Amino acid sequence: MLRVIDLRGTRPSESELLAAVPRASTDVSAALHVAQELIDDVRERGSAALVDQSERFDRVRPASVRVSADELAAAAEALDPDLRSAIEATIARVRAASAAQVPPPVTTELAPGAVIEQRWQPVARVGLYVPGGKTVYPSSVIMNVVPAQAAGVRSIALASPAQADHGGRVHPTIAAIAALLGVDEVYAMGGAGAIGAFAYGVPDLDLEPVQRVTGPGNVYVAAAKRAVAGVTGIDAEAGPTDIVVIADAAADAEFVAADLLSQAEHDELAASVLVTDSAEFAAEVDRRLETRAAATRHAERAVTALRGPQSAIVLVDDLAQAADFVNAFAPEHLEIQVADPDAVLGGIENAGAIFIGPYSPVSLGDYAAGSNHVLPTGGTARYASGLSASTYLRPQQVVRYDEAALRDVAPVIAALSAEEDFPAHGDAVTARFPAESR
Structure with a gap:
């Protein structure tokens, strides 16, 4: 099912490894012209443009772009009790982990009467984007909002596409989580137009411009972020998801196959990569992956991703070479399932989030680990980090002489x-x- 890249018997340079890395064929710059047109339309026509864009891309005209307080409260009240309990548990875990990301103020006395104070100042207002697309991502509300709150952001606006299946409203679970988190400024708007609305504001909605835009989205959302980056701050240009699993013969092939499939179901361009020093283990994972992929609900999407050029089995001589390959790939998600994971971890430099051992799957991080699931994609973990409280903070130096x-x-x-x-x-x-x- 997965194509094979065989690095055994070679010692490629860093540039050669970079060339060998499997990638999805996406080009944000190709979407930039369309994204800019949509942004300009919102700047010129305000909420009318957002409604027209919703009808064009989401197949529904929202009755109101701004979600009312009553609708938010009703959505929270209607939440299934078990789902509400899961949401609240996730909020608590992400809140605890996010609070730990806020650095304390530091004072350095260089000489008597010569003091530098380092403080971390939050931006005052942010716009958080939660995608709709093929599915809905209520967990992204938590992953965007909670770190901003931990950082001390005073004003939070949330946008998510209107849903045709819900009468042109924001998905009720997204609305409910916003209410539980105390976010009362929510908009039924999506895509590049929503990013433009955050960056420039929409006067007829009383939507004020923000200082930073965060959250995942499709290639047009990524292009829109690039277009507004000189006007407002952005977290990253998110692309298709990816997972790399480093595993040896001691790993459980069923676990590895399940984890590779978990990311393949996201999108046809999702990348699932196994890096191993055991050809026999690789073949077993591939067999189990094919069986699982055929039986999963989103089989067509997952199989397309797994058979795409961005997914592969990479055979290496040893785990040191595996680490070298991973550093070139710079995955969004890295799992290490080997007999001695800490020995491999010491060689890893570039990864968005790292999951150690057989009982730390990426799905844990997607929902309930306490870590953030908004992570650098497309190899940008070589120089960028995932979303955290620090995304919303600016270090400032206060000089007192x-x-x-x-x-x-x-x-x-x-x-x-x-x-x-x-x-x-x-x-x-x-x-x-x-x-x-x-």
């Missing part, structure tokens, strides 16, 4: 400003000590 401390460092400033031919920089210091500059 008294007269004696400034006098002490004045010669340093004078020497450097003279070297850079900025005499006024030096003068701004010596002006405070006129008697000493004569």
Whole structure:
């Protein structure tokens, strides 16, 4: 079922590994023109454009783009008790993990009277996007909102596409979770237009511009984020999901097959990759994966993803080579299912989230681990990280020098400003000590 990339007997360079990495064929830049048109339409026509775009892409015209407080409260009241309990448990876990991501203020005294304070200041307002598409993602409400709240963001707006199956309303579970989290600014809008609405505001909805937009979405959402990145902050240009599993012969083939399938059901472009030093184990996983894929509810979608060029079995000589391949791939999700996982973990540098051992599947992180499931895709984990409380924080340095401390460092400033031919920089210091500059 999965194609095979055989690296055994080779020691490829980093550039060669990067070339060998299987990837889905997606091009955000190709969608940029369409996304920009949709954004411009929202800027020109406001909520009328959002309603028209909803009809065009979501097959329904929302009765109201802004979701009423009564609708949010009713959705929360109608939640199935078991589902509500699961949601509340997930919120508690993600809240605890997110709180740990907020750095404490730090004060450094460089000399008597010379102090630098490091503080982490939240942005005041954010726009959080929850996709609709092939399915609905209520867990993404939690993953976006809770870290923002942990960071101290004061104003949170949430957008999700109107649902034809729900009379043009936001999916009721999304509305319910927003209510449980205390988010009362919710909009039935989707796609590139929603991102534009967040970035520029929509006056006739009283929707004010935001300072940062976060959340996953399709290629047009990713393109829209690129288009507005100079106007507002963004978390990332999210692409199709991916999973890499490093496994040896000691792993459970059924577990590995189940985990590879779990991401393949997301999307036809999802990537599922097994990296192993055992050809026999790889063949067993492939057999079990084919059986599971044929029986799953979303078989057509999953099989397309598994047979696509982005999915593969990668055969390596040893687990050190496996780590090298993973660092080149830079997966969104990495599972390590080997006899000695910590030995492999030490060689891993690039991954969005790492799941250790047979009882830490990616699905755990998608919902209830406490970690965040909004993660870097498409190899961007080589330089980017997943969504967290820090996404909404800006480090700021507060400088406090008294007269004696400034006098002490004045010669340093004078020497450097003279070297850079900025005499006024030096003068701004010596002006405070006129008697000493004569």
